[in-house]
Amino acid sequence: MKAVLATDLSAASEATIETETCLECLGRIGIEEIHLVTVIPSNVHAGMPGMDFEGRRERALERYRNVIEGAGFDVESHVVRGTPHRRIRGIAETIGASMTIVGSRGKSPLENRVIGSTARNLARTSETPLLVNRIERGVDEPEIVRKHLFQRMLYATDFSENADRAFDAFSYLRHATEEATLVHVETPKDPGLPEGEDPRQRLEELTDQLEEWGIDTRIELRQGDPADEILDVEAEYEPTTTLVGSRGHSRLRRLLLGSVSEDIVARAKGNVLLVPPRVA
Template identity: 55%
Template sequence: MKIVFATDLSDANEAAIESRTCLECLDNIGVREVHLLTVVPDNVSSGLPGMDAASDAREALAPQRNVFERAGFEVETHVARGTPHRRINGLAERLDADMIVVGSRGQSPLRNRLIGGTVRNVARTAVRPLLVERIEETASGHAVRKEHLFQDVLYATDFSENAARAYDYFPSLTGATERAYLLHVGDGDAESTATAEERLDELATDLRDRTGFDVETNVRSGNPVDEITAEEERVGATTTLIGARGTSRLRRLLLGSTAESIVARGTNNVLLVPPEAAAPR
């Protein structure tokens, strides 16, 4: 498996890369090749004090590259100039990567933030599965919020085709996932709740047979974003798996409001599977 790991060279992203358990999770799902990418925005010039943007960025990537190499990954580094989300997605498509990984917090010396708008824009335009890894500030610096990325996966489904694509990503997590929690958020109608419970039970049986995971199901009612985040907390999920909606002929992904809110406002790691090129090889 081949991934593009986008970094803004901040302490926050270094914390994600240096987390041994996170590296083990990537190894356990079959990641062998890592393409470490940082993007120098167009408004950063070599005239800034102490900074020749491209060469400084390449030099700054060396410690992060060393961490991956010591963990046994094959690593290539890339420095691009331009709009971050376009360069991230462009490299992933050019390399035919299986996944993009971005950190959700942090600011680099190059003032390129892989949070907020950049992450949302990566998600909106990606045609590769996107892992948003949550990083938090601590008293001693930064740390990943939940280290065991794929150990406990919450899968939120509305039973759409796009949700089914995300469900089909589960087998690629074998080796790292121990438990899966299947969730549907409905309107509280008794009949639709019963139908949803039946459909989730069918998915749970299939998933146990295919992967051997421990699987639980639940149907909640209310606002989808609120209920998904509440379920994340209840079950202790380390990553939320969710499908995105719709893509145009220009391959510009238009996130559904629920997926976008989970990516933008949530505190859990998120694995977002887009409609195209979603199935892992």
């Protein structure tokens, strides 16, 4: 399996790359090849006096490359120019990546209402599973908030096709997962649940599958606003990563905020693994 690891060469990105437990978790789920990607924004001009942007980034990536190769991965580096989320997505699709990884320091309540971060834009548009690796906010030398990426998973489902696709990720996550919490938030009309079907029974069927793989599993049934309830469960159990499926968006929908998956990406305290719809 291949992964794209996007970095802006900040202290937050360095925390993602140099945390041994994170790299170990990636190895456990079958990642063998990592593509380091850094993007020079298109509004930064190569001809600015004294500014060798490509050279400086290539030298910085070489240090990261040595760390990741030392952990046993094959590594390729990419220094590209353009809009960050578009170039990261393009490289992931070109190499056939199984996962894209991007660090995020999270947002303040006001900033949550603003479109613009690479992580949020990738959450809207990525066609490969996106791991948003949460980094400490407001410190000079940030660290990963929850280092064992897939050790304790929170899986949120509305029983839709997209949620089922996210659950399929356990086929490889199970090699690094010890515990899982399955949560379903009941709404007046569950999109993926036939009328009269018991959601607890569906969750118990998923539990049986995970426990066959040796994963200790618990169930949470909630009522209320889906994003709020899922985030309450996250606060209670403190999973290392929350796993959720994305419905995808129309061209117009990409300009708006408000979906459950986007709320979770923006507001979760820990890592988030977002699995997009199957490409037609």
